[in-house]
Amino acid sequence: xxxxxxxxxxxxxxxxxxxxxxxxxxxxxxxxxxxxxxxxxxxxxxxxxxxxxxxxxxxxxxxxxxxxxxxxxxxxxxxxxxxxxxxxxxxxxxxxxxxxxxxxxxxxxxxxxxxxxxxxxxxxxxxxxxxxxxxxxxxxxxxxxxxxxxxxxxxxxxxxxxxxxxxxxxxxxxxxxxxxxxxxxxxxxxxxxxxxxxxxxxxxxxxxxxxxxxxxxxxxxxxxxxxxxxxxxxxxxxxxxxxxxxxxxxxxxxxxxxxxxxxxxxxxxxxxxxxxxxxxxxxxxxxxxxxxxxxxxxxxxxxxxxxxxxxxxxxxxxxxxxxxxxxxxxxxxxxxxxxxxxxxxxxxxxxxxxxxxxxxxxxxxxxxxxxxxxxxxxxxxxxxxxxxxxxxxxxxxxxxxxxxxxx
Amino acid sequence: xxxxxxxxxxxxxxxxxxxxxxxxxxxxxxxxxxxxxxxxxxxxxxxxxxxxxxxxxxxxxxxxxxxxxxxxxxxxxxxxxxxxxxxxxxxxxxxxxxxxxxxxxxxxxxxxxxxxxxxxxxxxxxxxxxxxxxxxxxxxxxxxxxxxxxxxxxxxxxxxxxxxxxxxxxxxxxxxxxxxxxxxxxxxxxxxxxxxxxxxxxxxxxxxxxxxxxxxxxxxxxxxxxxxxxxxxxxxxxxxxxxxxxxxxxxxxxxxxxxxxxxxxxxxxxxxxxxxxxxxxxxxxxxxxxxxxxxxxxxxxxxxxxxxxxxxxxxxxxxxxxxxxxxxxxxxxxxxxxxxxxxxxxxxxxxxxxxxxxxxxxxxxxxxxxxxxxxxxxxxxxxxxxxxxxxxxxxxxxxxxxxxxxxxxxxxxxxxxxxxxxxxxxxxxxxxxxxxxxxxxxxxxxxxxxxxxxxxxxxxxxxxxxxxxxxxxxxxxxxxxxxxxxxxxxxxxxxxxxxxxxxxxxxxxxxxxxxxxxxxxxxxxxxxxxxxxxxx
Ligand code: HEM
Numbered sequence: 001x002x003x004x005x006x007x008x009x010x011x012x013x014x015x016x017x018x019x020x021x022x023x024x025x026x027x028x029x030x031x032x033x034x035x036x037x038x039x040x041x042x043x044x045x046x047x048x049x050x051x052x053x054x055x056x057x058x059x060x061x062x063x064x065x066x067x068x069x070x071x072x073x074x075x076x077x078x079x080x081x082x083x084x085x086x087x088x089x090x091x092x093x094x095x096x097x098x099x100x101x102x103x104x105x106x107x108x109x110x111x112x113x114x115x116x117x118x119x120x121x122x123x124x125x126x127x128x129x130x131x132x133x134x135x136x137x138x139x140x141x142x143x144x145x146x147x148x149x150x151x152x153x154x155x156x157x158x159x160x161x162x163x164x165x166x167x168x169x170x171x172x173x174x175x176x177x178x179x180x181x182x183x184x185x186x187x188x189x190x191x192x193x194x195x196x197x198x199x200x201x202x203x204x205x206x207x208x209x210x211x212x213x214x215x216x217x218x219x220x221x222x223x224x225x226x227x228x229x230x231x232x233x234x235x236x237x238x239x240x241x242x243x244x245x246x247x248x249x250x251x252x253x254x255x256x257x258x259x260x261x262x263x264x265x266x267x268x269x270x271x272x273x274x275x276x277x278x279x280x281x282x283x284x285x286x287x288x289x290x291x292x293x294x295x296x297x298x299x300x301x302x303x304x305x306x307x308x309x310x311x312x313x314x315x316x317x318x319x320x321x322x323x324x325x326x327x328x329x330x331x332x333x334x335x336x337x338x339x340x341x342x343x344x345x346x347x348x349x350x351x352x353x354x355x356x357x358x359x360x361x362x363x364x365x366x367x368x369x370x371x372x373x374x375x376x377x378x379x380x381x382x383x384x385x386x387x388x389x390x391x392x393x394x395x396x397x398x399x400x401x402x403x404x405x406x407x
Numbered sequence: 408x409x410x411x412x413x414x415x416x417x418x419x420x421x422x423x424x425x426x427x428x429x430x431x432x433x434x435x436x437x438x439x440x441x442x443x444x445x446x447x448x449x450x451x452x453x454x455x456x457x458x459x460x461x462x463x464x465x466x467x468x469x470x471x472x473x474x475x476x477x478x479x480x481x482x483x484x485x486x487x488x489x490x491x492x493x494x495x496x497x498x499x500x501x502x503x504x505x506x507x508x509x510x511x512x513x514x515x516x517x518x519x520x521x522x523x524x525x526x527x528x529x530x531x532x533x534x535x536x537x538x539x540x541x542x543x544x545x546x547x548x549x550x551x552x553x554x555x556x557x558x559x560x561x562x563x564x565x566x567x568x569x570x571x572x573x574x575x576x577x578x579x580x581x582x583x584x585x586x587x588x589x590x591x592x593x594x595x596x597x598x599x600x601x602x603x604x605x606x607x608x609x610x611x612x613x614x615x616x617x618x619x620x621x622x623x624x625x626x627x628x629x630x631x632x633x634x635x636x637x638x639x640x641x642x643x644x645x646x647x648x649x650x651x652x653x654x655x656x657x658x659x660x661x662x663x664x665x666x667x668x669x670x671x672x673x674x675x676x677x678x679x680x681x682x683x684x685x686x687x688x689x690x691x692x693x694x695x696x697x698x699x700x701x702x703x704x705x706x707x708x709x710x711x712x713x714x715x716x717x718x719x720x721x722x723x724x725x726x727x728x729x730x731x732x733x734x735x736x737x738x739x740x741x742x743x744x745x746x747x748x749x750x751x752x753x754x755x756x757x758x759x760x761x762x763x764x765x766x767x768x769x770x771x772x773x774x775x776x777x778x779x780x781x782x783x784x785x786x787x788x789x790x791x792x793x794x795x796x797x798x799x800x801x802x803x804x805x806x807x808x809x810x811x812x813x814x815x816x817x818x819x820x821x822x823x824x825x826x827x828x829x830x831x832x833x834x835x836x837x838x839x840x841x842x843x844x845x846x847x848x849x850x851x852x853x854x855x856x857x858x859x860x861x862x863x864x865x866x867x868x869x870x871x872x873x874x875x876x877x878x879x880x881x882x883x884x885x886x887x888x889x890x891x892x893x894x895x896x897x898x899x900x901x902x903x904x905x906x907x908x909x910x911x912x913x914x915x916x917x918x919x920x921x922x923x924x925x926x927x928x929x930x931x932x933x934x935x936x937x938x939x940x941x942x943x
Binding site: 131136306313314329368 | 474478495648694727729875882885886913
């Protein structure tokens with residue numbers, strides 16, 4: 001049953017990829033010869049949407065089967081959580097597409113969902129029995145609701161990025177210093193997304209060839225343990241000694257203040273993501289010989305920016321109550337059940353609060369004139385970066401009570 | 408009540424000072440030529456903060472009612488909160504803060520500690536910021552709730568042309584047919600879309616979702632309730648956070664309360680690979696359950712000072728992780744365990760010269776007594792107890808943690824021979840007598856007591872129901888404000904022309920689509936773009 005469910009996830013992944021291509025067709029193929037642009041875009045938009053819906057059902061099947069097979073809600077480790085987050089992103093996209101019927105939204109939202117599935121797949125996929133700390137249905141209610149809210153924020157992010165690509169001035173004659181130009185930061189945002197892609201590629205490639213480097217690490221109390229890297233080691237663990245002889249590196253050592261489970265390995269992985277993302281970015285740029293956003297801009301030219309602005313805002317407006325409920329209120333209830341205190345200033349709790357404050361600042365900014373458009377699109381983009389940071393990096397650098405995933 | 412400052416509109420209506428749009432006809436009252444049409448958020452109704460700024464009270468009022476100030480406060484709290492997660496807070500480290508931060512995090516850690524960031528979330532300035540947000544919530548709500556009420560209470564049907572043209576969504580259609588059937592059709596289409604319609608002569612107004620305008624206020628009231636509930640924890644007795652270790656079979660006073668708890672049995676259970684569904688990965692031993700079977704007693708003699716405890720059983724429960732014992736407002740959580748632990752040292756006190764055992768005594772590692780009578784005239788006094796003993800760099804003894812991992816006692820034996828007391832260290836399996844002079848007494852270890860010990864966290868959180876209630880109010884407000892919108896559509900026949908204006912507090916695209924569809928019902932086509940070129 002678990003094997004079937006894994007295949008369903010794979011199927012969903014493929015369907016999302018195909019529907020992404022359909023949306024790209026809908027957006028970019030409008031000016032092909034002998035076509036009525038409106039009809040073309042509607043037709044391919046519809047195809048893309050049905051494919052997405054099919055992928056969504058397949059992913060639903062994955063969740064249900066895994067739940068039945070494992071005997072507990074499939075949100076109890078990092079693989080399951082990320083897979084669920086991508087499910088939430090697709091769900092949010094489906095809802096917003098039904099309201100606004102904009103194929104370009106699919107072109108920008110689906111990649112986010114696809115990347116999340118791919119990201120999920122780098123974590124161990126086994127179903128594990130629940131340790132006592134995880135045996136609480138409030139935990140699952142909390143985690144799933146928070147993920148649903150974050151999924152809607154992801155669509156807000158995609159629409160924000162789309163808005164910025166649509167409106168940012170791509171002409172070469174800008175007199176502002178580079179760090180004040182919208183284009184710089186837009187390209188930077190795109191390369192951050194590419195870093196995630198690069199990370200997934202690296203992990204997939206090196207695990208396919210079965211690469212391994214083992215380090216012996218001595219901790220503060222003098223105990224030693226072994227840490228296995230599945231990527232070539234750029235950074236050795238703090239107080240670590242390489243014990244496999246062949247292979248490469250290390251060139252630097254992980255700083256000692258990084259905490260959590262195996263910080264050295266995670267730091268190394270992060271370095272690989274950054275390096276591979278930057279390489280990917282420049283490869284693409286060499287191919288197109290333009291800023292990446294400048295390539296996409298003409299595709300969006302006939303969309304009214306005000307509509308994209310509204311989609312981005314609307315996503316956040318839909319997501320905010322769900323996020324409040326899941327990430328703060330249900331989290332408090334769970335914390336009260338598990339530890340007898342509804343709030344403990346644990347880093348992950350604080351980051352949920354930070355995310356929430358950030359989006360509430362966004363909502364208040366939108367109350368004043370002059371804050372619609374680019375500024376609010378930037379905030380929508382940064383907001384989701386904060387979400388991802390909370391999910392990924394807070395576990396990496398800071399070890400808290402919530403790092404149940406051991407990532 | 409009218410005053411000289413009141414503003415009279417050309418339609419004859421008298422408006423309170425500070426009004427931007429006439430409350431009757433919507434005509435801009437203070438607009439100079441070329442100035443933008445006023446903000447429609449409260450339909451131009453007068454607000455205190457926009458009207459007065461003379462006295463100190465006015466200034467404070469205006470400060471706290473400003474959304475800009477609220478945003479700044481929110482962002483400051485946000486940044487401060489980030490700082491608090493750079494290094495762990497003091498409660499998440501073990502050992503004395505002034506040593507741990509520099510040792511572990513170097514110079515940055517030292518600065519962090521010196522600035523007090525190790526207790527950031529309970530620092531006076533952080534709490535002040537939260538209180539300022541609270542104040543701002545109260546004042547901004549008061550400043551707007553009455554104007555909003557005034558704006559929403561009346562819904563005049565016919566509005567001034569400049570009001571109509573000032574709206575974001577405005578269009579006009581010239582018409583040669585009969586007016587009545589067109590008006591009837593428009594009214595029907597509005598009703599079908601869920602608008603409540605009022606008709607007056609040749610004017611129509613449709614409105615829906617008015618209640619959603621109260622959403623933000625309900626949400627803010629909820630936030631105020633949550634802040635008040637959190638402050639209630641400062642009231643003595645509202646909040647308790649303690650810990651007890653209880654050996655199997657032992658009954659212990661629950662710290663900070665008048666209850667006693669008995670640990671009947673402590674269980675640690677593992678997943679049996681046979682029981683786990685197929686495909687589920689059980690590598691090594693995976694814990695399935697930690698459980699304390701507990702009995703809770705109340706001390707009926709608590710009110711009589713000095714009386715021995717009179718225990719009455721009040722509650723029995725199985726305490727598991729995530730499933731605390733709940734009795735009235737007392738909560739006991741499974742949160743620690745020590746299996747086959749040495750729980751007490753059994754020691755014979757020996758007179759070294761006479762080679763004579765004076766008597767046995769017990770040092771309990773969890774709850775040591777401070778004075779133990781060994782014989783008629785000899786007592787052992789526990790002067791100091793380090794649960795997890797180590798030497799600091801300055802050669803001071805200290806405890807690394809509150810758990811008895813490495814117990815060390817400083818005791819003093821008081822007898823007629825040593826009236827001032829003779830000091831010794833007692834460790835797990837060894838002793839060290841004071842260096843000055845020949846010691847009179849020595850110690851011999853006998854078999855120590857061994858048991859499973861359960862660690863129970865003791866909590867009281869009386870503000871919890873208030874917090875949940877406040878959170879419920881917050882959610883109600885958010886759902887009202889975000890999942891519904893307040894939409895109004897005005898339609899006015901003027902000669903041969905129909906003027907249509909519309910306003911919503913959010914989601915303009917949806918409103919434009921509605922206007923588009925309503926116009927289609929009278930065979931008028933307007934694209935979304937055409938409906939986007941309204942006033943502001
Ligand atoms: C952390 C604290 C706060 C949160 C989470 C919060 C949340 C919200 C939300 C969700 C909305 C609805 C926004 C929308 O409809 O797009 C809102 C509106 C508003 N908030 Fe806040 N708020 C907070 C603090 C404040 C403070 C301190 C002020 C004080 C000036 C304030 C003033 C307002 C105003 C004036 C509105 C608009 C109300 C209306 O539409 O009539 N908020 N707030």
